[in-house]
Amino acid sequence: MDTKTYLITGAHGFIGAWTVKRLLAADAGKVVMFDRSSDPRRLRLIMDEDEIEQTSFVAGDITDAKTLPPIIEQHAVTHIIHLAGLQVPSCKADPRMGAMVNVIGTINVFEAALHSGGQVQHIAYASSAAVFGASDDTPQTEDKAGNTGSHYGAFKRCNEDNARIYFQDNNISSIGLRPLTVYGTGRDFGVTSDPTKAMKAAVVGRPFHIRFGGRTDFLYAADCADAFIRSADSNQPGAFVFNLHGETAAIADIIAEIEKEAPEAKGTITHAENIMPIPAELDDSAIVATLGNIPHTSLAQGVQETMARFRLLHSEGRLDTADLDV
Numbered sequence: 191m192d193t194k195t196y197l198i199t200g201a202h203g204f205i206g207a208w209t210v211k212r213l214l215a216a217d218a219g220k221v222v223m224f225d226r227s228s229d230p231r232r233l234r235l236i237m238d239e240d241e242i243e244q245t246s247f248v249a250g251d252i253t254d255a256k257t258l259p260p261i262i263e264q265h266a267v268t269h270i271i272h273l274a275g276l277q278v279p280s281c282k283a284d285p286r287m288g289a290m291v292n293v294i295g296t297i298n299v300f301e302a303a304l305h306s307g308g309q310v311q312h313i314a315y316a317s318s319a320a321v322f323g324a325s326d327d328t329p330q331t332e333d334k335a336g337n338t339g340s341h342y343g344a345f346k347r348c349n350e351d352n353a354r355i356y357f358q359d360n361n362i363s364s365i366g367l368r369p370l371t372v373y374g375t376g377r378d379f380g381v382t383s384d385p386t387k388a389m390k391a392a393v394v395g396r397p398f399h400i401r402f403g404g405r406t407d408f409l410y411a412a413d414c415a416d417a418f419i420r421s422a423d424s425n426q427p428g429a430f431v432f433n434l435h436g437e438t439a440a441i442a443d444i445i446a447e448i449e450k451e452a453p454e455a456k457g458t459i460t461h462a463e464n465i466m467p468i469p470a471e472l473d474d475s476a477i478v479a480t481l482g483n484i485p486h487t488s489l490a491q492g493v494q495e496t497m498a499r500f501r502l503l504h505s506e507g508r509l510d511t512a513d514l515d516v
């Protein structure tokens with residue numbers, strides 16, 4: 191059997207670290223990590239040093255067109271999972287840099303695949319639920335996207351269009367995935383990181399205010415990573431874009447789950463009432479129809495696992511709480 195080699199861009203980020211962990215757990219192939227940051231702190235939150243040592247790491251900037259081709263050649267990369275990117279607040283603060291990283295960076299990934307002489311077989315890349323604008327309360331199908339309320343969403347939408355053109359013009363196959371509120375150990379940036387921060391705050395005995403309310407689509411990090419891996423492994427020709435769906439719940443409900451795990455935190459985790467201008471629930475029937483059932487961890491189990499991990503890290507003196515000072 192041919193060995194697969196996965197290149198994970200943004201591997202030192204939250205979803206990147208979980209994708210590395212799940213690739214290693216599945217013994218899926220070789221893992222090459224790429225990130226601008228050389229700080230492996232998120233990997234260390236969820237993996238042992240022995241596991242991390244099974245991977246290779248290359249530091250580089252995704253906006254540099256010359257960075258990826260030699261890595262792909264040297265490591266014989268066959269599959270790319272592209273997660274490097276700037277999130278909503280960073281794109282809002284500096285739209286030009288946001289476009290460089292999120293749009294040009296993604297072009298660089300597709301160009302590197304195009305010029306790999308057929309070695310790169312498939313690309314899975316992170317789009318986002320931010321391609322949708324505010325919507326009614328019903329589960330949204332892929333075609334309802336549009337009217338985004340952020341530069342970030344506009345960049346992600348642009349990437350989806352560029353992926354379609356790379357298939358049309360160059361036969362480069364890809365799957366773009368649209369997660370919404372991904373949670374789990376290592377989530378520490380962006381407004382939708384607040385529920386994870388609330389779990390951490392409850393573990394360390396600090397109050398925390400979640401900056402939004404209403405309902406949102408919670409996706410556990412392990413399930414999100416598995417969806418990216420399944421997408422990278424797909425051999426279906428085409429440029430697909432799929433929603434991801436976990437479990438839609440009210441912010442008040444996740445607070446109740448947190449309090450179940452940490453009764454001593456009762457009343458210390460609060461939330462604002464404003465509703466995020468993105469859908470509360472995504473319809474994932476298209477990805478299920480194309481790739482089969484995607485792993486699904488219940489919200490109760492995901493919260494329980496996350497808080498158990500935070501507890502362990504806290505007891506070992508390894509839980510950084512700087513992200514709680516938002």
Ligand SMILES: NC(=O)c1ccc[n+]([C@@H]2O[C@H](COP(=O)([O-])OP(=O)(O)OC[C@H]3O[C@@H](n4cnc5c(N)ncnc54)[C@H](O)[C@@H]3O)[C@@H](O)[C@H]2O)c1
Binds near residue numbers: 199250316
């Ligand atoms: N976390 C979520 O809930 C969520 C939801 C929807 C979409 N996404 C998308 O999924 C992807 C991963 O998200 P995340 O939560 O892991 O984000 P993250 O911020 O934790 O990780 C992103 C990583 O990209 C790296 N990076 C940034 N600029 C770079 C550059 N110029 N060159 C190389 N690396 C660079 C960062 O160092 C970081 O390690 C992103 O594209 C994000 O937009 C995330």
